[in-house]
Amino acid sequence: MQKKEFSSVDIAVLVQELKDVIVNSRVNKIYQYDKKTIILKLHKTDSPQLRLVMEAGRRIHLTSYVLKPPKIPPGFCMALRKYLSGAWIDKIEQYKFERIVLLHLRKRIGNWKLILELFGEGNIILTDEKNKILQALIFKRMRDRNIIRNEVFEFPPSRSKNPFEMTKEDIKQGIVEFGETEVVRAIARLLGFGGFYSEEILSRANIEKNKLCDALQDSDFEAIFNSIQNILSAITLSKTQPSLILDEDDQFLDAIPLELNRYKNFSVKLLKTFNEVIDQFYLKDTAHKKAIAGGHVNKLEKEVERLERIISKQKQVLDDEKKSILNNKILGDAIYSHSGEIQMLLDYFSVTNRVGKEWATMFRAVLDAKKAGKTPATLVESFDSRNLIANIYVDGLHFKLNLRNTLFENAAKYYNLRKKSKQKSVGAISALKNSLNQQEELKTILTKTKDVTEGKPDQILTELEKSKIQNKKWYEKFRWFKDSTGLLVVAGKDSVSNEVLIKKYTDPDDPVFHADITGAPFVVIKTNRQIASEQSISEAGEFAASLSRAWRVGAGSVDVYWVRPSQLSKGGPSGEYVSKGSFVVTGKRNWLRNMPLKLAIGLIKEDNDFSFIGGPLNSVKKLTNYYVIIIPGDLKGKDLLTKVMRSLILKLPKKMRETTPKTSIEQIRAFIPYTKGRIAKD
Structure with missing residues (x-):
């Protein structure tokens, strides 16, 4: 870059x-x-x-x-x-x-x-x-x-002049004063264009950039001034050509606001605004910098190797502690299993020591008894005379017996060692998990770093599109659907959105619907100056009925009427107050009797992603074969949402079902009035 x-x-x-x-x-x-x-x-x-x-x-x-x-x-x-x-x-x-x-x-x-x-x-x-x-x-x-805080801010001293404020003569005189300096340097210093755009100005003027200022002719100054004015007027009149310049490998080379001679033979990606160009350019640049900030590939690989060595040692420690847990339990149990013989041995030393015999004498006596095959002397392999320890061998096990401790204290020593090993193993497991997590994170970073370093701009941008802000259409702030003829139908969500929908987004030709019940939103067909068909009228009426309070009370149908926007007024009779979201209806109402309370929720697949749609049955059937019908009922909240999701998934073919990504049931909530109802048979 x-x-x-x-x-x-x-x-x-x-x-x-x-x-x-x-x-x-x-x-x-x-x-x-x-x-x-x-x-x-x-x-x-x-x-x-x-x-x-x-x-x-x-x-x-x-x-x-x-x-x-x-x-x-x-x-x-x-x-x-x-x-x-x-x-x-x-x-x-x-x-x-x-x-x-x-x-x-x-x-x-x-x-x-x-x-x-x-x-x-x-x-x-x-x-x-x-x-x-x-x-x-x-x-x-x-x-x-x-x-410095609390001091008056001062701008840095200007090193150049503002080209927007300079006349042709000002520019000429300013360049002449540079004498034997190359003209490209003079323009850069005089006008603050920098070397890049100074070269472009001279390229457009057909003047060698290394030409000395004192060698310029009047025609040269004329050409330079015209080139400068072309650039400045393009800025002020917004006659720009925002572009990403690509190299032979389709990597971003530069981001420019104007068409430049320098890049006339390069591949160009045009965008609507220079802000978009810079956004994409620096998105890729940021990806590269993250790769550098996260460590170069070699450094990351060395760190992964270091962690592998640590993990190997931690696994060995954990194995050792597991063996210690098992061995110490076996040794403690062995002492109790042979408690009779061991107690006899300990009693011998205790009693004999009390009558004044030397430890060395006692050790010789026990070893002599061992040679004679006498129990419990046969358990003893040897003695540690300095620490008064008997090295015991029994049932294929070797362990130390402290002759100054009781049988229970000797057994407890091994059980305590087992307990300590257990505690150590918990720490070892935690340390190993942390190391494995670090290793996994590093490997992920390493993979991403390689991808960022080696990937092409479009590949990286495609991956990062997931973080792109999706700008909502105006109608997405409301409840809405596209009817089976393709017209947009929009409904209010509450008193505020009702007011906004009618006052701001309803045109004179748009029919306005309302269920004949207190607590219902306005519904509008956006006709785009077309005449709404009977099918459109019917679907909008069904939508208005289903979103009304009639759904909440479990009704099967409700009457709906529609009027023109000109029939709606905020002025009540005799100056009566009309609350926000409400309107007074005048003139003839067009009635739709006994409109059923029924909606459908469908699943559609677009570019390997699944999304939900909702609305009257015919509008949903037009777009997908995978849908369920919802009518008023007593199932509520997550229980209902979960059931709808399962039913939708089961509607999919088996192969498609297996590839369906995990989707939050919360995405369905917006399509079910009051999040209450039941699934009806198709």
């Missing part, structure tokens, strides 16, 4: 795009992904959720992927939450074509600026409305300015 940092051109394009998207959005949550990266989760009315990534010294863009933050937010993140949670974004701007982006935020209690520096090691700084520094990712003192 070539792109290491943003140029001023990149930032200008991104900021231009972000103005149209994030201004007037509200900061819902703030996360800190790593030491330099924060994510602002933004909410904007009638827009999908927005996630703004800001990485000090590196990037700013919207992302469609969920980056997992640490469980405990760092202090900087907590400080940002304190000030900016719930704040509105009033403005985003690039500071004087520098690699600095400013977010202007406000709340009732004050205004703030969040400043992202994208040069050098970078920084993220929060200031108040008087530019006093409140927080910073990195506090430091520098030669030309300080980033």
Whole structure:
């Protein structure tokens, strides 16, 4: 990957795009992904959720992927939450074509600026409305300015001029002053384009980049100015061509906002916005960095080998402890099994010692008795005279008998050793499990590291698509289905969504349905200016009936009527108050009598994944052969959901059943009114 940092051109394009998207959005949550990266989760009315990534010294863009933050937010993140949670974004701007982006935020209690520096090691700084520094990712003192809490924030001294503010003569005069410097260096320093875009400007102007400034002609200055204006106007007019540049192996080489001469012979992947381009580019780049952060393949392999050696030793320790547990029990039991002989032996030493005989004399006497074949002397193999231990051999077992201890104390010693071995084995098992888990994790990381290092961008992105945020359609906030003719039918969930559905999403030609019972949602057919068929009317009526309170009380059918949106009003008779989600119906009602309370839930397969659909029977049958019918009943909650899931699985062919992935029964809940009912026969 070539792109290491943003140029001023990149930032200008991104900021231009972000103005149209994030201004007037509200900061819902703030996360800190790593030491330099924060994510602002933004909410904007009638827009999908927005996630703004800001990485000090590196990037700013919207992302469609969920980056997992640490469980405990760092202090900087907590400080940002304190000030900016719930704040509105009033403005985003690039500071004087520098690699600095400013977010202007406000709340009732004050205004703030969040400043992202994208040069050098970078920084993220929060200031108040008087530019006093409140927080910073990195506090430091520098030669030309300080980033210190409670001091006034100062921008770094500008090393170049803003090309948006320069005339043709300004640019010419500025370049001339560089004298014998190469023109590519002069443009980079004078205008802040950087070497990359300075080369592009000269390529478009057909001027050698190594040409000296004092050798340029008036025609050269004209061409340079026109090239600069082409780039600047593309930014301001949003005439961009956001692209991912691919090399011969389809690896991402660069991410660019404009069509560039440099890459005219390269493979290009065009996307709608530069934000999307940067999002995909840095997603792959992040994958590579994770591979590096997790250790290079060789390091990981060595660590796996080290763990294997540790595991081998831990297994040996565990085996030894298991043997010790068994052996010590056998020895303790052997003492009790031969308690008579052993007690006689111990009594001999105890009594003889009390009358004053030497231990050495007693040892010789016992060994003589052993030679004569006398019991219990035959149990003794030898003596440890220093420690007063008799080495016993019985039933093929060797063990030590302490002559100063009782029989019970000798047996207890082995049982205690067994107990200690048991305790050690518990620790050994725990240590072994930890090592095996570490080994498994390392092997997984190693595999992923190899995949990330060797995989192509599209392969990696496909794998990471699982973390991509799925933006919901507007109607997914409601209950909905597609009828058997293909029209969208939408129902409210509660009083608030009822109100929103009618006021915001219902067009003049859309029929509005309501069950003739208190406690029922409005149901709307989105006709797209078509005439709804009798089939559509019937299915919408069935949907309205099934979602009403009639289902809850166990009714078999209920009357439903439909009207035009123009027949709905919030004005009650004589100024009577009409509650949220309710409307006064005027004029003729079109009745659908005795609409059955009945819904179907189906299972469909798309791209090797299974998903659920729900709605009136005919609409579900149109899309799948694998469905169950639900009617009012007394089975509730998880019992009902589990039964529906099992019934659906049994509807599948055997081969398909075997490959069905595990799916949460909670996905079915949304399709069953009040999560109550029973399965009916088809």
